[in-house]
Amino acid sequence: MRDLQHFDVSGALLDWYDRHAREMPWRVGPAARAAGTRPDPYRVWLSEVMLQQTTVAAVRDYFHRFTTRWPTVAALAAAPDEAVMGEWAGLGYYARARNLLKCARAVSEEHGGQFPDSYEGLIALPGIGPYTAAAIAAIAFDRAETVLDGNVERVMARLHDVQEPLPGVKPVLKEHAAAITPAKRPGDHAQAMMDLGATICTPRSPACGICPLRPPCLARQRGTVADLPRKSPKKPKPIRHGHVYLAQHSDGGWLMERRPDKGLLGGMLGWPGSDWSEAPEPSPPFEAQWRELPAEVRHTFTHFHLILRIHTAPLEVDTAPEGLVIIDKHAFRPSDLPTVMRKAFDLWRGQ
DNA sequence: TATACGTGGTG
């Protein structure tokens, strides 16, 4: 058994990555990268933002649709806000989509259409934080930046048997990660760390038997793998209630609202309704004989459970009440809605 | 430092 001090962690990791790298639409694999192919910074940036707190499986189709519709950062910068929000619908964390547009426009208007090639330049852009700045700098620009995401945190916590809980111990894990960040192939190293965390050093049932870092792994030696990384206890999620109102005109148009940019589902299209609280007051957008559907929407957000009651009535007027909009029958696409709003529509459709 | 911010898959 070789001591961690004398084990070439990054070398072992890169050897493993050369043989087992996952193929992804935004990735230039290790063989092509060695042959000189450079990844497109636009595609690296777009994928990294989509992958924030989001699984690879969920991102694939969205990435394909975005890059087909907007192949360059200039094309994205020129897109209408509503089009981008509609394409992002269902992916969650909608501040990412608003910041995506801000960032694309900043790159187009303030950086001559080229992404900054350094951590400092990247982190100054909207929606790009410490992780994403390091990831783009390393993967797209060969900068020896240290990438610290949930995967790397888990791998480092286990490799060094770090018992202190996240998020407090994050700086320690960052130092461990920085100590093995190589000057050569930093982008492949970063992607290798994340692939290892996603496929071998997984949160549950890790495949230690085939792990390239098994020899030096302290948690493996001490039997603490399943306990790491430790995390501070989470708060319980309260249950909130709400009412939404689906009103359709005889011509097929729908009464809807464009939600304000700040806050939950910011910038997204949705059904008008009450606030979401312990006991909300019903708040129909106009006087009518509202009929309540017999079923409810149940949906869980990051920090609360929601139960929505659905009300319907015919829309008899041609102009929307203050603050609302009428979406024409042909412009209405359920796929433009955030999932919780699409669930309400699905209930109406299945009534 | 703590909280707000989505969604779908998984055991």
Place this chain on the structure above:
DNA sequence: TCACCAAGTAT
């Protein structure tokens, strides 16, 4: 069924 989890950021 349900808590946990996924390539985090903004405030």
